[in-house]
Amino acid sequence: MSGVRAIISRGWSNIGDSSARKDIFYLDDCPHEWLFQKVSAVVHHGGAGTTACGLLNARPTVIVPFFGDQPFWGQMIANAKAGPQPIPHKALNSHNLAEAITFCESEETVNVASEIAYKMRDESGVRQAVASFLRQLPRDRLGCELVPGQSANWIYTNCKRPIRISNLAVENLCLSKDVKFKRKHLKHYGPTPILITNKRWDPFTSAGSSGMRVATDLTSSFVGIVADPVKVYLDNNKPGSADKSQLKLHGQAALASARNIDHLAVGAFKGGVVDIPLALAEGFRNAPKLWGQSVKDHGEITGWQSGVAVAGKVRIY
Known part of the structure; x- marks a missing residue:
């Protein structure tokens, strides 16, 4: 219908027989970077990488999207006039596909694709990406107020107005004899803190x-009580290792075992008194979500102060 020859990528399927027709060739795995240099236009699903590869090689493009960001890239192609409007895969048929291929074969579409390819080759994508990232940064809230050009890592609170300071500023203030500076007034500075917490949905899970x-x-920890001392002895017997006295070697082995005993005791206490009861409490609290009810969010707990604040808001029935 469109009067062109076609190369069809089979992918994982086993469709087609190249001997059946002289104007259709069924292809197995092949690099797009090489193949797209040999064709006049491309028809594909509209993934970001495939779309970029086609445009970089100045090929008019037909997008047949079915998932994710593919409709977006199809619309971008159409907006730039480097191809027709995207054809959703469920709407694809021989007629609209032939019309789309004919659209790509037009001189205007070919010229637009060539202009886009020229811009892409002339542009430093990495430099543009970095510049875009930097434009989004809240620079007025990131820098040290004492040492220009340094990023702020701390907030110093023992003054009329808390100030942002860097590691270098902290070091200089600690060494200075003319400034009264105490580390206890330092707090970690995070302009946009990100708290990643486990979401508990029910008490069982x-x-x-x-x-x-x-x-x-x-x-x-239990395995380490035996394994770590053995590792100490094995390391001591390796070729080239420094000879140690038996007393020192036994002391290191005993210390390795004692560390694991300590971890075992602390882990058992923390797990039985804190971790499991807390997980159960969160599970019971969020359980109403399972049958469509909403649960009030009291905010994140990051320490004893925020914990007391949240506890004061919670009504006990």
Whole structure:
């Protein structure tokens, strides 16, 4: 219908027989970077990488999207007039595909694709990406107020107005004899803190996941009581290792075992008193979500102060 020859990529399928027709060739795996240099236009799903490869080689493009960002790239192609409007895969048929191929074969579309390819080759993509990233940064909230050009890592609170300072500024202030500076007034500075927390949906999965983590930690510590001292002796017997006195070697082995005993005791106490009960509490609290009810968000707990604040907001029935 469109009067062109076609190369069809089979992908994982086993469709087609290249001997059946002289104007259609079925292709197995082949690099797009090489193939797109040999054709007049491309028809594909509209993934970002495939779209970029086609445009970089000045090829008019037909997008047949079915997922994710593919409709977006199809519309971008159409807006730039480097191809027709995208054809959703469920709407694809021989008639609109032939019309799309004919559109790509027009001189205007070919010229637009060539202009885009020229711009892409002339542009430093990495430099533009970095410049775009930097434009989004809140520069007025990131820098040190004492040492220009340094990023702020700390907030110093013992003054009329808290000030942002860098590691270099902290070091200089600590060494200075003319400035009264105390580290206890420093707080870590995070202009946009990101808190990643586990979402507990019900008491069963929450207790199970927390219990499994505690059991894994305890098992690791229990095994380490024997394995770590053995490792100390094996390391001492390696060729080229420094000879140690038996007393020192026994002391290191005992210390390695004692560390694991300490971890075992702390892990058992923390798991039984804090981790598992907390996971259960969160699971019971969020359980109403399972049948469509909403649960009030009291905010993140990052320390004892925020914990007391949240506890003051919670009404006990």
